[in-house]
Amino acid sequence: MSLEQFALQTLNGLTFGALLFLLASGFTLVYGLMRIVNLAHGALYLVGGYVAVVVMARTGSFPLAVASGILAGAVLGLAIERLLLRRVSGQELPEVLLTVGIAIVIGDLCLAVFGGKAELLPVPAELTGATRLGSVMYPTYRLVVMVVAVVVGAGLYLGLQRTRLGARIRAGVDDREMASAMGVGIDRLFVIMFALGAGLAGLAGAIGAGLLTMRPGADLDILLYALVVVIVGGLGSIPGAALGAIVIGLIDAYSKTWFPEFATFAVFAPMALILVVRPTGLLGRAT
Amino acid sequence: MGHRSRGGRSARPVGSAALAVALAAVVGAGAAVAQDQSGGTVKVGFIAPVTGFVAALGQDMRNGWDLYWTQNGTTAGGVTVETIYEDDAGDPEVALTKARKLVEEDGVQMTAGPILANTAYAVADYVAGQGLPSFHITGADDLTQRRANPLVLRVGYTSSQSNFPAGQWAYDQGHRTAVTLCPDYAFGWESCGGFVSAFTNAGGTVTQLWHPLGNQDFASYMTDIQAAGPDVVFVGSAGGPDAILLYQTYAGFGLKDTTPLIGNCCFADQVFLREIGDIGAGIESFGYWVESRDSDEVTAFVSAYEAAYGDTPSLYAAGSYMMAQVIAEALEATGGVVDGEAFVSAARGVSLADSLYGPLAFDDLNNPVGPVYRTRVEPREDGRLVHVLQETFPDVSQFWTYGQDAFLANPVFSRDFTGVAP
Numbered sequence: 001m002s003l004e005q006f007a008l009q010t011l012n013g014l015t016f017g018a019l020l021f022l023l024a025s026g027f028t029l030v031y032g033l034m035r036i037v038n039l040a041h042g043a044l045y046l047v048g049g050y051v052a053v054v055v056m057a058r059t060g061s062f063p064l065a066v067a068s069g070i071l072a073g074a075v076l077g078l079a080i081e082r083l084l085l086r087r088v089s090g091q092e093l094p095e096v097l098l099t100v101g102i103a104i105v106i107g108d109l110c111l112a113v114f115g116g117k118a119e120l121l122p123v124p125a126e127l128t129g130a131t132r133l134g135s136v137m138y139p140t141y142r143l144v145v146m147v148v149a150v151v152v153g154a155g156l157y158l159g160l161q162r163t164r165l166g167a168r169i170r171a172g173v174d175d176r177e178m179a180s181a182m183g184v185g186i187d188r189l190f191v192i193m194f195a196l197g198a199g200l201a202g203l204a205g206a207i208g209a210g211l212l213t214m215r216p217g218a219d220l221d222i223l224l225y226a227l228v229v230v231i232v233g234g235l236g237s238i239p240g241a242a243l244g245a246i247v248i249g250l251i252d253a254y255s256k257t258w259f260p261e262f263a264t265f266a267v268f269a270p271m272a273l274i275l276v277v278r279p280t281g282l283l284g285r286a287t
Numbered sequence: 288m289g290h291r292s293r294g295g296r297s298a299r300p301v302g303s304a305a306l307a308v309a310l311a312a313v314v315g316a317g318a319a320v321a322q323d324q325s326g327g328t329v330k331v332g333f334i335a336p337v338t339g340f341v342a343a344l345g346q347d348m349r350n351g352w353d354l355y356w357t358q359n360g361t362t363a364g365g366v367t368v369e370t371i372y373e374d375d376a377g378d379p380e381v382a383l384t385k386a387r388k389l390v391e392e393d394g395v396q397m398t399a400g401p402i403l404a405n406t407a408y409a410v411a412d413y414v415a416g417q418g419l420p421s422f423h424i425t426g427a428d429d430l431t432q433r434r435a436n437p438l439v440l441r442v443g444y445t446s447s448q449s450n451f452p453a454g455q456w457a458y459d460q461g462h463r464t465a466v467t468l469c470p471d472y473a474f475g476w477e478s479c480g481g482f483v484s485a486f487t488n489a490g491g492t493v494t495q496l497w498h499p500l501g502n503q504d505f506a507s508y509m510t511d512i513q514a515a516g517p518d519v520v521f522v523g524s525a526g527g528p529d530a531i532l533l534y535q536t537y538a539g540f541g542l543k544d545t546t547p548l549i550g551n552c553c554f555a556d557q558v559f560l561r562e563i564g565d566i567g568a569g570i571e572s573f574g575y576w577v578e579s580r581d582s583d584e585v586t587a588f589v590s591a592y593e594a595a596y597g598d599t600p601s602l603y604a605a606g607s608y609m610m611a612q613v614i615a616e617a618l619e620a621t622g623g624v625v626d627g628e629a630f631v632s633a634a635r636g637v638s639l640a641d642s643l644y645g646p647l648a649f650d651d652l653n654n655p656v657g658p659v660y661r662t663r664v665e666p667r668e669d670g671r672l673v674h675v676l677q678e679t680f681p682d683v684s685q686f687w688t689y690g691q692d693a694f695l696a697n698p699v700f701s702r703d704f705t706g707v708a709p
Contacts, residue, residue: 005514012506108338116343117558118528120535130541136513137541142506212503213535215528217340221501256498256507260471261702264499 004134009253011133015142017249018149019208023222024229024241025156026200032173032236033193035092040080040099041201042223043106048073048202049209049218050110053119062124066206073202074195076106081194103219111216121209145207149245152203156238169193173236228271234284243282329366329618329625332373332389334400334410335607339376343527343558344402344603348424350596351604352399355611358591363615366623375401375410382406386413396625397421399610402603404430404446404473411439420631422614424606426552428477429699431654431685437628440635440653442610443602444575444685446474447481447700449552449659450523451687452680453573454485456661457549462518463491468508468533469523471497471702478523478551480700484707485687486521497702505533509540520548526556526602531563538566549573555664557601560672567672570664575644576602577660579673584641599671605643613637650684652691659683 027041052069056062080102088094123141130137160166171179172189180186205214208222225248233244248267255266274281333352336345349372361368371393375382382401386409389395397420401407404427411430414421415438423430423439426446430439457465465486469475475497483493494515496508512520520542524530530553537543543566550572557578560567578589578599588608592600600608617634624630635649645658658681662674686694689707697707 002514005510008510008513009507012504012510016504016506111338111342116341116346118531118562120531120562120564122564128539130539139506139536139539139541141539213528213532215340216342218528221503225503252504253507257511260497260499264501 004136005257008133008136008138009257010250011138011142013250013253014246015146015249016252017245017247018146019204019211020222020225020229020249021149021242021245022152022200022204022207023226024233024245025153025238026197026204027226028230028233028236028238028241029156029200030194030197031230033169034190036085036099036194037092037096038099038197039096039223040102040106041197041226042219043103043110044073044077044198044201045205045208045222046110046214046219047076047106048205049121049214050114050119050205051202052206052209053121053214056121062127065121066203069206069209070199070202073205074199077198077201078191078195080198081191085194103223107216107219114214116216118213118215119209120213121206123210127210141210145211148203148207152200153238153242160238165192225267228268231271231281232274234281237281237283237285240281240283247282327366328369329397329623330369330371330393330395331614332386332393332395332398333370334373334375334382334385334389334398334406336377336401336403336406337374339378341377341403341527344601345374345377347558347598347601347604348400348402348607350592351600351607352611354588354592354595354604355608355615357595359612359615364618364621364623366618368615368618371395375406377401377403377406379403379405379409383409383413386410390414390417390419395419397614397630399423399614400607401425408434411436415439418627420625420627420634422610422634424603424610426474426477428685431650431652432695433699435652437653438631440613440631440649442613442655443606444552444655444657444659446477446523446551447484448654448683448685448687449573449575450478450481450521451485452659452661452683453521453549453551454482454487454491455489456573456678457482457519457521458486458489458491460519462547464493464515464517465491465519465521466494466496466512466515466517467521467523468496468498468512470502470525470529471499473701474525475523476702476705477700479521480705480707481687482521482523482549482551483705487706488709495705502529505536506540509536509542512542512546513540517546520546521551522548522554523551524554526553527558530554530556530559534559534563534566534570547571552576553602555674557599560664560674561598563672567664568666571661571677572664572674573659573661574602574674575657575659576605577662577674577676578605579667580645580660580676582641582645584643588643599673609643612639612642645679646681650691652685654685656682656684 030038048069051072052065055068056065127141129140131140168184229244229248233240251266255263335348373385398414399422404425407423407425411421415436420438423441424443428445431441467479469479552574555570555572613634616637620633638648647657650656658679661678663677664672665675667673698704
């Protein structure tokens with residue numbers, strides 16, 4: 001393999017990892033504060049993607065499509081948290097089962113509304129072309145996805161470290177009861193956090209609809225990858241999600257070239273290894 | 288050739304469905320006998336995945352099937368055909384359970400469908416084990432090759448059948464190096480096997496890439512193709528979402544403008560064409576269903592289908608229509624009597640001067656011998672993308688030019704075996 005090919009495969013891995021990060025970051029945020037394993041996160045991704053496709057078809061505006069995807073995810077997430085999850089708050093098993101049920105219902109509703117075909121978000125012309133990198137062309141949109149992920153990642157990190165809301169969230173993550181006793185409105189934090197996580201899923205869906213297409217089952221396929229990312233990186237940690245996304249994205253790209261027979265295995269093997277050697281993930285903390 | 292010598296599959300426990308199946312077997316045993324001689328009605332069990340990850344194909348199948356009976360009436364050979372629909376969700380265990388239900392509870396006299404290879408094998412094995420005919424449009428090569436059964440008839444082509452001409456044609460165009468990209472399971476092995484055999488026998492060399500099922504991102508393969516720099520790329524895809532993603536990535540990497548791509552039967556299928564947009568125009572592929580072919584049969588079917596369902600009929604809709612037509616013709620031939628192998632023999636005897644696929648007959652192993660078409664995707668007058676006929680390869684057999692015995696002496700196509708020697 002030439003150096004150039006290696007560099008391009010690295011870029012392939014990083015750009016796919018960027019999408020995984022967008023999805024995994026929302027998942028890990030919600031878990032970090034609320035200890036909810038939200039398996040409906042993939043369904044929010046699916047809804048965000050479909051809404052973006054519809055808005056794009058109606059208005060032709062890409063920014064508006066992405067914004068609607070985010071909004072759809074956040075609003076739906078909010079409804080799920082307020083109307084359903086709240087009723088089983090604090091009970092781990094019912095929470096997980098409820099999110100599984102929600103995922104199935106949303107997946108089937110999407111199938112009923114949009115049919116079994118794949119929906120592709122028609123990305124505007126200035127983003128669909130190829131950018132010349134060295135002697136080869138590389139899709140511009142993939143580079144855009146990477147930029148979006150970096151911006152979102154930096155925003156989340158700074159938001160958590162530098163803002164008052166971030167400080168309260170970190171306090172809630174560290175010790176929920178103590179923070180509550182110190183006057184932090186945990187209940188409101190939960191709402192904000194769930195909506196933010198769901199909005200990130202919607203964003204990932206809108207971006208992913210241009211990269212991977214939306215179709216029945218896309219939610220579960222991508223959620224599986226996001227779970228691997230989160231487990232490798234460490235549950236509840238944003239830097240962990242970033243590291244996990246890079247690791248899994250690169251493994252996915254390299255393995256398809258170097259040992260294609262084991263491409264699927266190669267993605268899941270590190271997760272098993274991490275669970276055995278370091279169950280909290282690379283950057284996770286024991287709770 | 289080939290009597291029923293297997294049964295292991297149908298005797299296999301089916302996990303959580305085992306109890307339901309056992310109950311159905313007990314309850315249904317008496318009913319099946321009682322309904323066998325139901326006089327003026329023939330019951331057909333129609334199995335298609337209308338939910339799950341191939342739901343779009345299953346719905347098309349159902350539409351095509353229904354359209355035949357709507358257009359031609361449900362009476363054939365003096366009996367009325369009654370369809371009982373089941374959904375297999377693309378899952379072989381579910382397909383088997385549904386087949387059992389159809390036979391043992393509903394007392395169907397034959398089955399038609401499903402589409403995926405593993406589901407079709409499960410249904411074919413079980414239904415043949417019950418002494419009943421089953422009709423298929425799945426591509427799985429061995430269904431009419433090493434696992435052929437006098438009770439099983441395929442109305443579609445094998446996965447490899449239409450790709451032999453593709454390999455030969457690519458070589459004749461002056462291409463000498465090819466990259467093939469196929470999914471890493473039986474359908475992909477067989478699709479690429481057809482192309483690779485013919486192309487390498489002609490003197491070409493290939494680099495073979497395989498992508499896993501449920502692949503999320505095709506970028507790595509595009510980089511590999513760029514590195515190999517072949518004369519031509521062959522894609523053997525099951526169509527639908529995967530194919531759309533693959534071709535969008537192909538175009539995104541700028542390969543569309545530098546390297547010609549040839550698709551198999553199903554890569555640029557009608558589901559693909561509905562969604563792909565402008566970049567779809569110009570794709571060349573080899574298959575047996577051409578929705579714009581100049582034929583009364585095709586024109587009538589396409590306009591009726593579009594009027595009824597809005598979409599251009601896919602290969603799966605056409606295939607199911609053809610299954611219904613062959614069954615109806617066979618019922619005419621037997622005077623409505625459905626009697627196991629004799630009925631399938633009658634179906635094999637059906638020979639059509641023109642059909643949705645063109646002139647069609649069946650070989651001794653119950654697989655069609657018919658034309659393969661090279662097509663190019665172009666917009667129709669109303670802007671819809673359709674396949675436009677470029678060249679016809681008449682009377683293509685599932686054994687290409689190798690001959691049945693020589694071909695069957697080889698193992699079935701797999702990841703490790705894609706080149707039949709001449």
